Amino acid sequence: MKDDLLLQMAVAFATLSLVSIGGANAVVPELHRQVVDQLGWMDGATFTQLFAIAQVAPGPNVLVVSLIGWHMAGPAGLAVATTAIMLPSSVLAFAAGRLVARWSHTRWIEIAKAGLVPVAVGLILASGVVMAQAADHDALGVMITVAAAGFIVLSDRNPLWALATATAVGVACFRLGLSA
Amino acid sequence: MDDPIARAPIARIIPCDHPMSKAGNMADYESGAAAAAPPPGVTRTALFLGFLKIGLLGFGGVAPWARHVIVEERRWLSEKEYAAILGIGQVLPGPNTMNAAVMIGDRFHGAPGAMLALLAMMAMPLVILVVLASLYASFATVPDVRIAVEAAASAAAGLVIGTAVKMAVKLKPTRLALLVGLLAFAAVGLARLPLLPTVIVLALLSVAGAVWERRA
Numbered sequence: 001m002k003d004d005l006l007l008q009m010a011v012a013f014a015t016l017s018l019v020s021i022g023g024a025n026a027v028v029p030e031l032h033r034q035v036v037d038q039l040g041w042m043d044g045a046t047f048t049q050l051f052a053i054a055q056v057a058p059g060p061n062v063l064v065v066s067l068i069g070w071h072m073a074g075p076a077g078l079a080v081a082t083t084a085i086m087l088p089s090s091v092l093a094f095a096a097g098r099l100v101a102r103w104s105h106t107r108w109i110e111i112a113k114a115g116l117v118p119v120a121v122g123l124i125l126a127s128g129v130v131m132a133q134a135a136d137h138d139a140l141g142v143m144i145t146v147a148a149a150g151f152i153v154l155s156d157r158n159p160l161w162a163l164a165t166a167t168a169v170g171v172a173c174f175r176l177g178l179s180a
Numbered sequence: 181m182d183d184p185i186a187r188a189p190i191a192r193i194i195p196c197d198h199p200m201s202k203a204g205n206m207a208d209y210e211s212g213a214a215a216a217a218p219p220p221g222v223t224r225t226a227l228f229l230g231f232l233k234i235g236l237l238g239f240g241g242v243a244p245w246a247r248h249v250i251v252e253e254r255r256w257l258s259e260k261e262y263a264a265i266l267g268i269g270q271v272l273p274g275p276n277t278m279n280a281a282v283m284i285g286d287r288f289h290g291a292p293g294a295m296l297a298l299l300a301m302m303a304m305p306l307v308i309l310v311v312l313a314s315l316y317a318s319f320a321t322v323p324d325v326r327i328a329v330e331a332a333a334s335a336a337a338g339l340v341i342g343t344a345v346k347m348a349v350k351l352k353p354t355r356l357a358l359l360v361g362l363l364a365f366a367a368v369g370l371a372r373l374p375l376l377p378t379v380i381v382l383a384l385l386s387v388a389g390a391v392w393e394r395r396a
Binding site: 149 | 235252270282305330343349386387
């Protein structure tokens with residue numbers, strides 16, 4: 001029974017890994033469709049909660065998949081889910097990296113890279129804005145987001161300063177009754 | 181798979197174009213990470229520790245930290261090299277930073293390096309994730325915890341936005357590249373178009389544009 005679940009998990013997440021162009025932000029709707037709607041492993045509220053935890057924890061947000069594995073089948077589930085979501089895409093990245101390196105002397109690879117860089121930067125900006133829309137519930141949240149963005153642009157200091165300051169300001173405003 | 185001949189060209193994935201060789205801004209010099217040329221080689225220990233740090237500190241997503249550690253702090257790659265690897269990582273399935281970790285690890289230490297970088301980046305987050313998930317039920321009700329998590333999430337979003345803006349500024353894009361970047365942002369960030377077809381269409385357009393730009 002449990003082996004069936006693990007196998008199901010391995011197949012579902014390994015498949016997801018191969019189509020997850022764009023990482024976590026791209027995968028979440030599809031993940032939700034599979035885990036909640038199709039396989040019925042958990043309800044929507046549990047899914048949202050797990051995703052929130054994955055977002056707060058360090059590491060790529062795609063780790064929500066590991067958390068789903070843990071939630072469903074403990075340590076074995078965690079191991080299977082993590083391996084299934086990481087391995088296929090990583091092997092592909094490894095092969096692609098080698099391929100690009102081998103042909104790097106050609107003009108075409110140069111041009112391809114020149115074309116891909118702006119798309120990558122635009123998508124990072126997009127995921128930042130999508131994250132902000134999900135995270136910022138009030139004016140204070142928006143202000144924290146803008147200030148953190150400004151910090152990164154204007155300073156080369158450790159981003160942890162921005163996170164720590166934001167957390168302190170958030171708690172202070174709450175304690176002073178300035179935010180709900 | 182891991183023969184040195186296959187590995188050799190990896191050092192020239194992207195032509196060397198380190199920020200220090202350009203008229204980099206003063207902030208680069210102030211970051212204190214030794215105003216010197218990029219390290220000729222990165223040891224396995226350094227690779228492991230660097231990615232361990234990226235994973236450990238990557239609250240709200242790894243992208244800002246990966247760039248901070250790889251480009252600004254350790255100077256493993258220039259802004260342009262990093263962006264190109266990230267760009268390749270972006271069009272492949274999987275998180276772009278995870279793909280970048282594989283490619284950067286491979287670049288410095290072949291297949292073992294790729295595995296090392298990947299494991300280092302994922303180790304701490306997995307441990308923390310499990311601890312957090314186990315504790316969450318009892319701490320979610322404490323108001324200060326909820327507020328702190330919300331504020332950190334807002335800041336994390338800002339870090340990602342700031343990272344994109346900073347990369348865009350430092351890469352000194354052509355007008356066409358700027359247009360493509362803004363289009364990608366608007367399509368996915370504002371219009372919320374499905375990512376897969378959007379990336380494929382934009383990547384093809386952008387590459388076609390790069391060809392045209394070079395001929396013009």
